[in-house]
Amino acid sequence: xxxxxxxxxxxxxxxxxxxxxxxxxxxxxxxxxxxxxxxxxxxxxxxxxxxxxxxxxxxxxxxxxxxxxxxxxxxxxxxxxxxxxxxxxxxxxxxxxxxxxxxxxxxxxxxxxxxxxxxxxxxxxxxxxxxxxxxxxxxxxxxxxxxxxxxxxxxxxxxxxxxxxxxxxxxxxxxxxxxxxxxxxxxxxxxxxxxxxxxxxxxxxxxxxxxxxxxxxxxxxxxxxxxxxxxxxxxxxxxxxxxxxxxxxxxxxxxxxxxxxxxxxxxxxxxxxxxxxxxxxxxxxxxxxxxxxxxxxxxxx
Amino acid sequence: xxxxxxxxxxxxxxxxxxxxxxxxxxxxxxxxxxxxxxxxxxxxxxxxxxxxxxxxxxxxxxxxxxxxxxxxxxxxxxxxxxxxxxxxxxxxxxxxxxxxxxxxxxxxxxxxxxxxxxxxxxxxxxxxxxxxxxxxxxxxxxxxxxxxxxxxxxxxxxxxxxxxxxxxxxxxxxxxxxxxxxxxxxxxxxxxxxxxxxxxxxxxxxxxxxxxxxxxxxxxxxxxxxxxxxxxxxxxxxxxxxxxxxxxxxxxxxxxxxxxxxxxxxxxxxxxxxxxxxxxxxxxxxxxxxxxxxxxxxxxx
Numbered sequence: 001x002x003x004x005x006x007x008x009x010x011x012x013x014x015x016x017x018x019x020x021x022x023x024x025x026x027x028x029x030x031x032x033x034x035x036x037x038x039x040x041x042x043x044x045x046x047x048x049x050x051x052x053x054x055x056x057x058x059x060x061x062x063x064x065x066x067x068x069x070x071x072x073x074x075x076x077x078x079x080x081x082x083x084x085x086x087x088x089x090x091x092x093x094x095x096x097x098x099x100x101x102x103x104x105x106x107x108x109x110x111x112x113x114x115x116x117x118x119x120x121x122x123x124x125x126x127x128x129x130x131x132x133x134x135x136x137x138x139x140x141x142x143x144x145x146x147x148x149x150x151x152x153x154x155x156x157x158x159x160x161x162x163x164x165x166x167x168x169x170x171x172x173x174x175x176x177x178x179x180x181x182x183x184x185x186x187x188x189x190x191x192x193x194x195x196x197x198x199x200x201x202x203x204x205x206x207x208x209x210x211x212x213x214x215x216x217x218x219x220x221x222x223x224x225x226x227x228x229x230x231x232x233x234x235x236x237x238x239x240x241x242x243x244x245x246x247x248x249x250x251x252x253x254x255x256x257x258x259x260x261x262x263x264x265x266x267x268x269x270x271x272x273x274x275x276x277x278x279x280x281x282x283x284x285x286x287x288x289x290x291x292x293x294x295x296x297x298x299x300x301x
Numbered sequence: 302x303x304x305x306x307x308x309x310x311x312x313x314x315x316x317x318x319x320x321x322x323x324x325x326x327x328x329x330x331x332x333x334x335x336x337x338x339x340x341x342x343x344x345x346x347x348x349x350x351x352x353x354x355x356x357x358x359x360x361x362x363x364x365x366x367x368x369x370x371x372x373x374x375x376x377x378x379x380x381x382x383x384x385x386x387x388x389x390x391x392x393x394x395x396x397x398x399x400x401x402x403x404x405x406x407x408x409x410x411x412x413x414x415x416x417x418x419x420x421x422x423x424x425x426x427x428x429x430x431x432x433x434x435x436x437x438x439x440x441x442x443x444x445x446x447x448x449x450x451x452x453x454x455x456x457x458x459x460x461x462x463x464x465x466x467x468x469x470x471x472x473x474x475x476x477x478x479x480x481x482x483x484x485x486x487x488x489x490x491x492x493x494x495x496x497x498x499x500x501x502x503x504x505x506x507x508x509x510x511x512x513x514x515x516x517x518x519x520x521x522x523x524x525x526x527x528x529x530x531x532x533x534x535x536x537x538x539x540x541x542x543x544x545x546x547x548x549x550x551x552x553x554x555x556x557x558x559x560x561x562x563x564x565x566x567x568x569x570x571x572x573x574x575x576x577x578x579x580x581x582x583x584x585x586x587x588x589x590x591x592x593x594x595x596x597x598x599x600x601x602x
Contacts (some may be wrong), residue, residue: 057341057598088575093451111556128324131561133561133563134561136495146357147481147488147489162548173309178549178553179547179549179552180448180547180548180553190549200311214557216552217552217553217556217560218556218559218560218583221556221560222560225560225583228582228583229583244549244550246547246549246550247481248479248480248481248491248545248547248549248550249478249547249549249550249553250481250517250547251517251554252479252480252481252518252545252550253553253554253557255517255518255519256518256554256557256558256561256562257561258528259518259522259523260432260434260435260561260562260564261557261561261562261563262434262524262562263561264372279388281529282519282526282529282530296496
């Protein structure tokens with residue numbers, strides 16, 4: 001129910017447009033037509049027009065849908081990425097979505113100095129989870145983009161996630177930079193970074209949230225575990241955002257939630273001029289739809 | 302049912318003895334009396350005899366139990382650790398268990414050059430999980446001892462875990478060294494170590510198991526995810542042992558399984574002359590019992 005509510009929230013913001021780079025793919029088209037059937041967004045599909053049309057026909061996309069779908073033929077994947085990025089840059093589209101194209105080709109276009117979508121911020125991966133038994137969103141960042149962020153990057157990753165939290169109705173998210181321990185251990189840089197982020201929040205250098213770390217994942221999300229450890233904190237037991245120290249922690253946690261805890265998830269790349277949806281083949285159609293809804297909620301205007 | 306079966310397996314090995322360092326603690330005594338009621342093991346309780354006796358009386362420990370319980374009075378926690386370790390060294394006990402005493406005090410005694418329990422191997426943490434929806438044990442190592450093991454330490458951590466797997470009936474465990482990606486990325490040391498461990502297994506340098514990595518956690522435990530990525534591997538989708546790259550990954554994964562996936566767990570420290578049970582206050586009584594059973598299963602003789 002939590003993630004489903006994002007679809008309503010996105011539609012209430014007014015109809016936005018998604019530019020899809022290389023849409024010639026059955027699974028991508030399935031996500032697109034499903035989004036259209038919810039009136040979630042309009043789409044500009046850059047790619048092999050004939051193939052896109054063929055897939056649309058196979059899916060019996062109705063005439064009604066054509067108001068929501070525009071196809072722009074391009075001759076190569078690289079050109080599809082370039083034109084989709086330019087559509088966002090020119091404000092013809094509000095969200096960028098990866099189609100049947102390697103991630104690095106999309107990111108190369110996003111980071112292009114002439115026509116790209118850089119803002120000066122770090123690009124970071126933000127995953128919003130609905131976990132059985134948990135009555136609020138758990139946001140995990142960064143599980144997909146930055147391998148081993150330093151303190152400066154962690155500040156930007158945190159700011160990106162806080163902005164997304166705001167956009168989905170969490171007014172003052174509680175942020176837990178997690179580590180393997182809750183105490184500062186000078187030989188574990190993660191604990192020092194977590195303590196530093198906490199103080200940067202107290203000094204007003206990171207706003208719109210409450211940060212408290214280092215915390216173990218257990219103390220971050222379980223009041224019982226936090227009390228057992230004697231931790232007094234506004235964040236402990238109630239974290240909205242889990243800031244992981246490395247992509248390895250984030251990746252294992254993400255997969256554990258999906259495969260073992262049967263969580264649902266939507267995810268985007270944030271930090272560019274517009275949100276980017278980079279779903280992969282292994283994602284369910286449902287997850288792709290949630291990612292689109294999350295991206296649309298987070299469009300700034 | 303998986304972890305409960307370890308209690309039967311442990312009792313079938315014949316009655317062993319557990320030396321408890323600083324047993325004067327209600328929760329420790331509760332775990333001990335519960336173990337005795339299952340006839341799981343005999344215990345030598347080192348600590349404050351008066352206090353131990355008082356807690357036993359409060360718990361209405363019956364006379365029958367006294368055959369299984371021996372109390373040895375000592376004046377300090379340090380002495381309790383020393384004598385408990387010596388009891389294992391002298392083969393009066395088969396397993397060491399931490400009581401109401403800091404972990405570092407126990408480990409200091411374990412690592413003592415004169416009377417300690419070193420074997421030349423690395424001490425490592427091994428957690429055996431029973432996860433709802435998964436029909437076999439998932440063993441995670443090292444989530445509690447080695448912060449950022451290098452290749453040499455990973456080899457020993459793997460060997461320790463393989464020995465434990467054998468002791469609980471997994472004859473040829475499948476080992477997945479996990480990373481954030483399944484391909485070798487020269488800028489991610491974890492992927493290089495994983496590939497190296499895989500080849501060390503193929504060359505007969507690590508035996509009694511099948512290693513294949515790097516794998517993402519999803520490919521390691523889900524055949525569906527592995528097939529989606531086109532990964533062909535004897536381990537993918539069927540991993541028994543998940544080798545994590547750092548304590549941070551292990552800790553987050555461990556907590557995620559317990560708090561989000563509602564998994565049950567037993568855990569020990571392996572690599573010393575005898576298995577060590579280091580349960581913490583936040584562990585459930587059930588988890589403490591499983592840890593004891595796991596330790597008793599893994600006693601070498």
